[in-house]
Amino acid sequence: xxxxxxxxxxxxxxxxxxxxxxxxxxxxxxxxxxxxxxxxxxxxxxxxxxxxxxxxxxxxxxxxxxxxxxxxxxxxxxxxxxxxxxxxxxxxxxxxxxxxxxxxxxxxxxxxxxxxxxxxx
Numbered sequence: 788x789x790x791x792x793x794x795x796x797x798x799x800x801x802x803x804x805x806x807x808x809x810x811x812x813x814x815x816x817x818x819x820x821x822x823x824x825x826x827x828x829x830x831x832x833x834x835x836x837x838x839x840x841x842x843x844x845x846x847x848x849x850x851x852x853x854x855x856x857x858x859x860x861x862x863x864x865x866x867x868x869x870x871x872x873x874x875x876x877x878x879x880x881x882x883x884x885x886x887x888x889x890x891x892x893x894x895x896x897x898x899x900x901x902x903x904x905x906x907x908x
Contacts, residue, residue, distance in 0.1 A: 792858060793831040796840075799854040801829040803847045805879070806886050818842040 804814050811825040818839075827833035828843075835843065844851045888896060 791831065792855075793834055795858045796835060796854045797829045797831040799856070800843055800847070803849055803853065804829075806882050807847060808883055808887055809847075814843070814846055817846040 804811070809817075811829070812822045815822045815825045819842075820839075824833065828835055828839070840851055840854065844853065847853075885893060885896070
């Protein structure tokens with residue numbers, strides 16, 4: 788089942804914001820809008836303007852296209868996996884902590900995880 792574009796974009800905004808450890812208030816402050824407006828965008832009760840999308844993408848350090856990834860349903864395996872990961876509290880906490888690690892150390896940790904993951908099979 789495909790979700791509406793507004794719901795999908797809102798979910799992606801929330802996901803990325805959370806991964807960066809940023810609160811809704813911090814995002815609102817960063818782009819010059821109120822907390823309630825950020826909540827409405829994430830809940831898809833309000834639509835994002837092109838300017839709003841641009842500002843949020845810049846604040847969350849992703850390209851605008853990030854918010855639309857997976858929307859077309861072209862990659863069902865990735866979409867199913869993404870859905871499972873987003874409902875797993877341990878995985879979400881791991882992502883949250885991962886993005887708090889400095890970039891150079893994060894890259895080393897990523898490389899180690901890839902090696903360990905390939906050897907686990």
